[in-house]
Amino acid sequence: MVPSHYRLTIVPDLESARFSGSVVIDVDVVEPVDRIELNAAELEIDAVAVVGSGATLTPDHEAEDQRLVLTLDEPLPAGPHGLHIEFRGILNDQLRGFYRSRYRDAEGEERTIGVTQFEATDARRAFPCWDEPDIKATFSLTLVVEPDLFVVSNSSIVEDVIREDGRRQVRFAETMKMSTYLLAWIVGELEATEAVDVDGVPLRIVHEPGKGELTGFSLAAGAFALRYLRDYYAIPYPGDKLDLVAVPDFAWGAMENLGCVTFRENLLLVDPRRATQREMQRIVDVIAHEIAHMWFGDLVTMKWWNGIWLNEAFATFMELKTTDACRPEWGRWIDFGTEAASAREIDALAATRPIDFPVATPDEANEMFDALTYDKGASVLRMLEQYVGDEAFRRGVGDYLRAHQYGNAEAVDLWEALEKASGEPVGSIMDTWILQGGLPVVRVAKIEGGYRLTQRQFELLDGGAGGRWIVPVLWRPVGSADSHRLLLEEQAVVTSDEPIIVNAGGHGFYLVDYDDACRAATSEAYDRLAPLERFMLVDDTWGLVLSGDVGLEVFLDLLENLGDERQPAIWDVVESAMTEIDRIVPDAARHAFKARADAVFTPLLVDLGWAPVDGDDDLVRKLRATALRAAGRLADHDEAIDRSRTIVSSILDGGGAHDPDLAAAAVGVVAWHGTDDDFDRFVERFENAATPQDKVRFLYSLAAFPHERQADEVFRMMLAGRIRSQDAPGLIATMLTNRRVNAAVWAKLKRRWDEVHEIVPEAIAKNLHRGLRALTHPESADDVRQWFAQHETSHPKSLAQRLELLSVYEGFRGREQGGIAEKL
Ligand code: BES
Ligand code: ZN
DSSP, rough: EEEEEEEEEEEEEETEEEEEEEEEEEEEEOOOHHHHHHEEOOOOEEEEEEETTOOEEEEEETTTTEEEEEEEEEEEEEEEEEEEEEEEEEOOOSSSSEEEEEOTTSSSOOOEEEEEEEEEEEGGGGGGOOOOOOOEEEEEEEEOTTTTEEESSSSSSEEEETTTTEEEEEEOOOOSSGGGOOOOEEEEEEEEEOOOEEEEEEEEEEETTOOOOGGGHHHHHHHHHHHHHHHTTSSSSSSEEEEEEEEOSSSSSSSSTEEETEEEEGOOOOOOTHHHHHHHHHHHHHHHHHHEEEEEEEEEEEEGGGGGGHHHHHHHHHHHHHHHHGGGGHHHHHHHHHHHHHHHHHSSSSOOOOOOOOOSSHHHHHHHHIIIIIHHHHHHHHHHHHHHHHHHHHHHHHHHHHHHHEEOOOOOHHHHHHHHOSSHHHHHHHHHHHOOOEOOOOOEEEEHHHHHHHEOOOSSSSOOOOOOEEEEEEEEEOOOSSOOOEESSSSSEESSSOOOEGGGGGOOOSSSOOOOHHHHHHHHHGGSSSSHHHHHHHHHHHHHHHTTTOHHHHHHHHHHHGOOOOHHHHHHHHHHHHHHHHHOOHHHHHHHHHHHHHHHHHHHHHHHHHSSOOOOOOOHHHHHHHHHHHHTTTTTOHHHHHHHHHHHHHHHHOOOOOOHHHHHHHHHHHHHTOOOOHHHHHHHHHHHHHSSSHHHHHHHHHGGOOOHHHHHHHHHHHHSSSGGGGGHHHHHHHHHHHHHHHHHHHHHHTTTTTHHHHSSOGGGGGGGGGGGGGOHHHHHHHHHHHHHSSSSSSOOOHHHHHHHHHHHHHHHHHHHSSTHHOOO
């Protein structure tokens, strides 16, 4: 039995946080049936009937597997039927299904809005349906609401009338054929901007009343992305309008409901004069990512959740291309190095998984949304694109989308289209990257007249796994800009008189391990490398330190080359590596560490200038901020701290314009050394922030304070509901990485485990695991492992990875802690 159309009516009652609904589902019965099985969860079923038939259907709600089983007293004959179901539910606080979100209006009154979030498997919490991505149908939604409320859904409004009972009835146009997880509606006291016409597509931003002045930047980014993506795919936008909706409580970052994309407020509403480069880049990214899904994901959808990377890796890849086209000066692909690096870190664990991975349950579907799906996925697509050429790649993608529009597809379908467009053996290459977990390190050894390349699996803890990849290698002699291609399997030999760069361009998802002679030569040639090549050299070296393949001194030596380096992404690697080192430094070596951190970061500040000057571009401002934060937090540099205090005092006193990047860094520095007074003032600012970015910035800074009592206060605020549940897991993770308080935070977390898990939205509970890697103190690490041996999680894969990462950092501590003062 397959459904083809849902006629759905939803009647929300925001006051009482309840809703009722009715649906008529057009189904095509292929063979007579006496049992109908669909999905429903936490819904009361009031009535069930087959339209125009006298058959009795007995509903049986199987809560355990979220199914609704309807047993018929007489078989339903083959042919078309209308299945009519009446139901009721509550607007939950779990940020999934049809849920409530709240905000305070200008008068301080609390307002409730009703919002949906259905991916992966929560449409069934709002209405009974066949809730699987390849059971596509069309939808006609009607909402019945109080007359003064704002409503929005996937398509435009076709009928808007006041009923006899005084309520307003709004009917939305029939959608295209699509998966249930893409349906959405929002009801509440909200406002929309005027529509911008983007070549025939009306684009608006929907937001809390009074926040209209924060929409300009996103409207422009949305218009850019819509045009860019349509041209890239060479397929018209598949909806009839596009609304970008800012939602006060939202589990994820954003969600690609067709024509009705939902966002966290800080990822959509922004004042560009008061936001950092990173915050603005994130906004362009997120908007581009979700709009990219309108085709990749919405128009063509994966068959099943094992293939979710087809959605997410692709949308991420397209997001990067779009942001790079929108603001080329930001060097988006270089910054993506950092995200790809965090995916490589996970992929180098024994607990990694293939990108394409079996999924049976809703929890398993949920767990798929991780760095492997998004960032490894996007990175291997980029590696492939660079190998086959961007024009062939683009044509293949367009062909794939046209061939499967309104339907579902699998990886092989994409590879087939790309093979046709490029003439390259795409399928056999990509199978080695998609169907097996892990990643290779390519070893480069000097031989007579050239170099020999071989591969082995890169693992942070040696498990001896023997993965093999078909590595699409780009390489070039250091003195030449032209790269050569080869497919590395067992081994490859290249001839070159000069030293060579392997992973030329830096887009490959693999590490490079040069033998000593080559390493010296490439380090020597540092200034002649492309930015992403330099990034990879620094990051690979750090990776090899973590795996124990090389000693810390090799990484520290490399830092000597960075005097003229001005790429913020590369300094980000250095900052986070130094932060890891900071964690293992014993008291006796603290002085040496600070001196080293000072020597690394302060020259940057001196060279760039401590304060912004006219003509600084965005990346200079970003780099200055990184340097200030690192000098202030890692080196405890007096002037960095003093200047940060001055900036923060001026911000808190409502003083004039500040360079947003520098201001954000200063907030971080002051928090790191913060007194109780500072803490109170930061809380006050968090609660009365001027922009969504400001709010997030001050909130997260609370996790960076030095004292246990301050961390306690953050917990209290969280448990008292003064911090939105969407932010709780991230905040805890951040406190767990704060070396001064993390042991205490861990103890506290254990004591408050049940309360914490009551407020943390299930779907994002795994974000909390991210902080575990920092609990490497000998007493802590064993305790963490023991705790999790006894406490269940719905995210076992993520937990296993984070625990293994903890062991990796423990190993690093064990190897490098002794004698570290001398190395520094
Ligand atoms: N489809 C996802 C949102 C999502 C994730 C829904 C997991 C259900 C489960 C959306 O397209 C997405 O990827 N959002 C990201 C932001 C994006 C820019 C990386 C997110 O929410 O983090
Ligand atoms: Zn996505």
